[in-house]
Amino acid sequence: MSTVPSAAFVDAVMTVLATVPDPEIPVVSVVDLGIVRGVRAEPAAVLITPTYTGCxxxxxxxxSVRIALDQAGFAAVPVETVLSPPWSTDWITDQGRQRLLDYGIAPPPKGADSRSLRGEDFVACPRCASTDTVEVSRFGSTPCKALWRCRSCHEPFDRFKCH
Incomplete structure (x- = not known):
């Protein structure tokens, strides 16, 4: 018997995990955020990486991942946290970026350069799309977000930090 998970098995597990919401941003799944890195073949496990080590x-x-796996009949599949390489905002899916935007959180750009990392790039307001925005605080409603304000519509908004 092969120890390599079949494509159907991996798809079934990933379908289950795509229903697990992020506890801090429930409109995106842990798959959409790139927290679920995949299913490892040998030894079999679901691999997850937090958005940062101290999350x-x-x-x-x-x-939540464990409960979802157990309820779907995958109780024998362990969940393993992997810290290297560290999570990157580039792992957020296009669907995840759109869901963040629709929820009012400015998603990070793919392939963010050093200006994004320092909060110096142009950030579009998720409400009115103006780029006349300013970072108010590097510390937002959760550790992975910064607080920004739009100078056009005057609304505050969270921006997912790049890393």
Whole structure:
């Protein structure tokens, strides 16, 4: 018997995990955020990477993934946290970026350069699309977001930090 998960098995597991919401941003799944890195073949496991090493939601994410796997009949599949390479905002899917935007959170650009990392790039307001915005604080409603304000519509908004 082969120890390599079949494509159908991997697809079934990933379909289950795509229903697991991020505990801090429930409109996106842990798959859309790129937290689920995939299913490893040998030894078989679901691999997850938190958005950063000290993420306070890591245990909640792991528990939610475990519950979803158990309820779907995948109780024998372990969940393993992998910290290297570290998570990157480039792992957020296009669907995840759109869901963040629709929810009012400015998503990070793909392939962010050093200006994005320092919060110096042009950020479009998720409400009115103006780029006349300013970072108010590097610390937003959760550790992975910064607080920004639009000078056009005067609304505050979160921006997912690039890393």
């Amino acid at each position: 306070p939601a890591t245990l909640a994410i792991e528990a």
